[in-house]
Amino acid sequence: MGLGIVKGMALTLRHAFRPIITTQYPEEKLVPSKRIRAPQLVWEEDRCTVCASCAKACPQGNITIVSEPLPDNKYGMKHLEIDHGRCMFCGLCVEACPFDAIHMGRDYEQATYRRSLLVLTREEVRLSEKRKASGYFRPRFEAEMPPQTLLIYGEKKGK
Amino acid sequence: MDWLHWIAFAVFIVVFVLGMSMFGIWLERRGVARLQMRPGPNRAGPLGLLQPVADAVKILLKEDIVPERGDRLLHTLAPIVAFVPALMVFAVVPFWRGEGAGLVPDMNIGLVYLVAISSISIVGAFTAGWASNNKYSLMGAMRSMAQMVSYEVPLVLSLVGVALAAGSLSLVRIVEAQSVPFILLQPLGFLVYFLAALAELNRTPFDLLEAESEIVAGYHTEYSGMKFVMFYLGEYTHTLAAAAIGATLFLGGWKGPLLPPFLWFLIKVFALFVVIFWIRGTLPRLRVDQLMAFAWKFLLPLALVNIFLVAVEMSTQSLRTLWVMVAVNIVAGVLAVYLFSRLGRVRGGRVAV
């Protein structure tokens, strides 16, 4: 009668002697994928030609770009605003940009206390030491990112 | 002189039992976590030992909500009625060898007292469900009545077997009579006792009372704050009480070779406690009508067979030698379990609507 139950109990007992596989988040952290689409966009000023193809590609229309004519018939960026609150980080803008000027970010700890803080302007979105770019559609960044921790190899936390 | 002993021991019981149930909460949360390959609480205090204390403090700060059209008086009374019997059960349990081993360990109607006290908590659960004016709680209350009442019968009958074998109702006598722990002598009796106790505590696989996935939290859906702690702590104290009674009646209480008697008692209690949460970490839940069928069609006949076996052995001199009894009982137990599992169909089914 109870054979099935006994076999099940034996299995759970066997699990008690297996290593713990959960990661203690703040102390131990996993290294994310090299192509991580973190909730963060990064903008490279010197590559951007203000063509706004990223704004057109966005399904939500979160990127507002205003350009202004510069003296020697060049175009300069007057105003850039990316609303990270409405953005779903699908990466279509990164894919659509012809000059590889906008990238997905790497850092996933982006919580803020006010929704208005999520609307980032030009200064806050710039590529910098603190705000690195992820390897999504950018092989040059993908090369420099650390290898991902994979549970399939039993890795529990980043090396 | 007696008064002093009683007061001192009453305080000891309250402190010891509440301390042990807090430890039990921590042990269960880490134990079930270990079964699921996760560490369990490890933030509050070393190894998470202060987690139950942290929970208690948090819950005490929570607002104590009483449902608007619920019955305020009954809503407050219910947790008390559900919690206090769990402490009263420890009055008759002998903690260690010798004279002052418990509040009234040598009470000559120990078993009858145990059975009487343990059926009071049903009233608490039912009043809680009824007073909460919430459909889920009402469902929980109805189920609690049906379940606990129908599991009293096999529980009591399994204790009869023990009383027969020990020849006395007093727990101290029972422990002394166990030269061979009764679990070997009456495996069937222990099985019936253990399953009926699980149902009495409404632990998995019989945890219909607060079946999270069905009726949200059963009879204590509408409880928060201090009252909820009474239920939560009450549930663990009841589990410890059932483990303590099981250890005393079937595993030989404080009897044991090398270690001091009190330590043996603790080891046996927590051994049963570990089995209880090991079951909780594995098995799914039975349905209400299967639960009832299980009690009346499976546990009750087994309890009767057990009593019959013990009675026959006690009365006939030739079978008195212990090891023969142990062998006969184990074989008879396995046979009875196999026979009845073939006989009773637990599935139950669809009502034509």
Place this chain on the structure above:
Amino acid sequence: MTRPLAGAEVAEGVQGALPGAGVKGEGGTIWVEARDLLPVARYLKEEPGLAMDCLANLTAVDYLDHFEVVYHLLSIQHNHSLVLKVRLEGREGLGVPSVTPLWKGADLQEREVYDLLGIAFSGHPNLKRILTWEGFPGHALRKDFV
């Protein structure tokens, strides 16, 4: 491979069985008049050669001047499929007989088309809004709905 049936071929079969039914075959689709929908559908379901026992998908499209209710029928036995369409003129007071008596799978899908496009299915056991709340003004999927 699920074989899509030719609309014209099936239309002849239907004409043969139900003379005078407003049926027209065109490419992989069979157009049916709203009033003959039930008899034609019953024929398609019960005819052994066709045995369309499963209504895979039911939806409707708003073409501004007229509406189209689209039924994708499927036969599990013969593994062939057919598209059945009903054309409804105008924009108000549109009605189509419900096919729930034939295919129970139409029940929720008809309620959804009623809710989002405002096409009433006469004979439906419980024609209520399904995806929007009861007091929702208008029908969301209509082209003129802002």
Place this chain on the structure above:
Amino acid sequence: MALRTEPIVLNMGPQHPSTHGVFRMRVTFDGEVIVGLDPVFGYLHRGFDKLAESRTYTQFIPLTDRLDYLASMSNNFGYCLAVERLAGIEVPERAEYIRVIMAEMMRISSHLMAIGFFLNDCGAFFTPLLYMYREREKLLDLFDMVSGQRLTYNYMRIGGVSHDLPPEFLPALRKFVQEMPAFIDEYDQLLAENEILLARSKGVGILPREMAINASASGPVLRASGVKWDLRKKDPYSVYPRFDFDIPTAETGDCYDRYRVKVQEMRQSLRILEQALAQIPEGPVRAEGPHLVRPPRGEVYSRIEAPKGELGFYIVSDGSVAPYRLHVRGPSFINLTALREMCLGWKLADAIAILGSIDIVMGEVDR
């Protein structure tokens, strides 16, 4: 004089521990027995069909991730396949293989969730679910490696896939495919002969064969009722004809059969993955073509075998960059048609078990 009892009407949902999201059932009880059940939908309705009309074909792809958010690769696959059939775009070989690999990995991950939560509804206190989460975690790591996200992948594009597989993907997947059967055997040891699970699910919530077809159920629900119907075999798409696998079915169509069919389907998916890993060619992963797809006028109804059943996309195009009309045929939505007949006469606990065994995801039900 019979005791006068009144039926009690209980609203289970939309906020209920085991209604798998915001699904509500107005259940009428006579004691514990269900005498009436009326499902209520719409709490997660986001208007997919309307959204599609104001987005280009490529912009709609990230939205399809949010349909059945536990199987977003299959949603991408179904949508991209429909648009490719409409626009007549040829997909390169390697992209076809990558898509099949992703779809089968998604099927295993979705079935693991389905069985885990079914056990949770039957009362097993999270243990089977957490064991199955461990395997799903390995799959999510692989999806994260390929697409950058763990749940909403937005990985497939019209004409192929967005990225090629990174070098360390295939060895990791091979290791997973070798280890997984042992874990599935472990689940069987824990659950297959568990007497309590048998008592709770054998013969409960039976969906007879005729009603299953008539209520146009699909996927494991249909196959558990004894209908051998799987679009990967009956109406093959992509490179499925090149793989040899079989379609598990069962007879009675009760909760236990639906659970068993899902377990065997996981084993078949592993077989497909093995063959796909052996045969995957080199080459481009995306067809040449404009970023802005503009299919000719016309309409298409294309369906794939998503983990939950037949996921269909009916797209009407008027030649512009955005679809004129797009209707998503969600398998979970249609599988709920027969819920009322399956639950009548059973008890409260069975209704939860039956709903768990049908395995619905509200994103796909309410669209």
